[in-house]
Amino acid sequence: MEKKDLDWGNLGFGYMTTDYRFVANYKDGKWEKGELITDPNVTINECAGILQYCQEIFEGLKAYTTKDGDIVCFRPDMNAERMYDSAKRLEMPPFPKEEFVNAIVETVKANAAWVPPYGSGATLYIRPYMFASGPVIGVKPADEYQFRVFCTPVGPYFKGGIKPLTLCVSQFDRAAPRGTGHIKAGLNYAMSLHAHSVAHANGFDENMFLDPATRTYVEETGGANFLFVTKDGEIVTPKSDSILPSITRRSLIYVAEHYLGLKVSHRPVKFEEIKDFAECGLCGTAAVISPVGRVVNGDEVITFPSGMEEPGEITKKLLDTLTGIQQGRIEAPEGWIKKIL
Numbered sequence: 001m002e003k004k005d006l007d008w009g010n011l012g013f014g015y016m017t018t019d020y021r022f023v024a025n026y027k028d029g030k031w032e033k034g035e036l037i038t039d040p041n042v043t044i045n046e047c048a049g050i051l052q053y054c055q056e057i058f059e060g061l062k063a064y065t066t067k068d069g070d071i072v073c074f075r076p077d078m079n080a081e082r083m084y085d086s087a088k089r090l091e092m093p094p095f096p097k098e099e100f101v102n103a104i105v106e107t108v109k110a111n112a113a114w115v116p117p118y119g120s121g122a123t124l125y126i127r128p129y130m131f132a133s134g135p136v137i138g139v140k141p142a143d144e145y146q147f148r149v150f151c152t153p154v155g156p157y158f159k160g161g162i163k164p165l166t167l168c169v170s171q172f173d174r175a176a177p178r179g180t181g182h183i184k185a186g187l188n189y190a191m192s193l194h195a196h197s198v199a200h201a202n203g204f205d206e207n208m209f210l211d212p213a214t215r216t217y218v219e220e221t222g223g224a225n226f227l228f229v230t231k232d233g234e235i236v237t238p239k240s241d242s243i244l245p246s247i248t249r250r251s252l253i254y255v256a257e258h259y260l261g262l263k264v265s266h267r268p269v270k271f272e273e274i275k276d277f278a279e280c281g282l283c284g285t286a287a288v289i290s291p292v293g294r295v296v297n298g299d300e301v302i303t304f305p306s307g308m309e310e311p312g313e314i315t316k317k318l319l320d321t322l323t324g325i326q327q328g329r330i331e332a333p334e335g336w337i338k339k340i341l
């Protein structure tokens with residue numbers, strides 16, 4: 001198979017139309033089998049549930065080429081499981097988990113020419129999503145849905161080296177107590193765009209959101225979970241019902257414990273505590289772990305001892321170990337790497 005003629009090392013993080021996408025429809029109370037198609041456009045009724053009441057959920061994962069030349073993706077069963085949970089919370093018919101993984105495999109296979117080569121730093125970003133396609137005008141769940149998977153090649157997250165980020169504590173909340181913060185739904189992003197624009201306009205890379213009920217605990221950034229390292233080298237990740245359960249964060253915790261022999265704890269983290277931590281990172285599929293150097297809360301400026309030049313020592317070790325596992329340089333735990341081609 002001949003690869004597409006792209007400048008792999010210089011791709012950005014943007015959408016590019018690839019050759020095939022997977023589509024399955026839900027109608028008359030059941031999911032059809034689904035198929036690969038070439039048309040990148042979606043045609044839906046003007047009154048579709050997604051357009052009126054925002055019934056939509058999604059996932060994000062990557063396919064890439066390993067050291068041995070295999071095309072693989074990382075823990076797609078976890079995305080299948082999380083999308084299943086998201087669907088139930090938004091009163092959508094869950095897409096069967098096995099077929100979800102199958103749809104990922106078929107989509108990547110059909111677009112193998114778009115999977116960046118090993119060592120380029122680029123990956124094939126895969127976007128599974130599902131939305132209400134049937135018309136609704138009275139408020140209720142729609143009767144018809146569409147599940148789709150497309151993919152697009154994206155460049156390395158860190159171009160020109162890893163630089164620690166500066167965050168601000170947002171004056172807005174990203175999720176309501178007992179709301180939808182724990183599911184991967186587009187609606188959570190729609191309402192965070194303003195907070196994002198304000199943070200960027202003020203010169204910050206990202207927001208740190210606090211718990212919406214008391215604004216005393218750390219939640220997440222809205223696209224990535226926090227991971228802290230204490231001065232004793234222990235890993236701490238914030239626990240809350242309104243944090244989206246990041247697969248990267250859960251994988252890093254496993255790596256910390258089983259590969260690096262570190263102590264880990266998943267517990268509520270008070271904002272007050274973070275000035276005592278040695279390192280801070282953001283966990284998500286896009287960057288695996290991005291170091292945070294500084295958090296600003298009004299007049300208060302917290303700079304972690306790891307500083308603004310380099311990732312902290314443990315952050316760096318976690319990043320190197322998990323990317324090593326993903327790319328086939330370090331042996332992976334059973335079931336983490338799904339071979340596609």
Ligand SMILES: *Cc1c(COP(=O)(O)O)cnc(C)c1O
Nearest residue numbers: 222223224244246247248284285
């Ligand atoms: C997707 C997402 C993350 C990161 O999850 P991964 O599975 O690690 O990619 C974190 N927070 C939110 C709100 C997300 O939507």
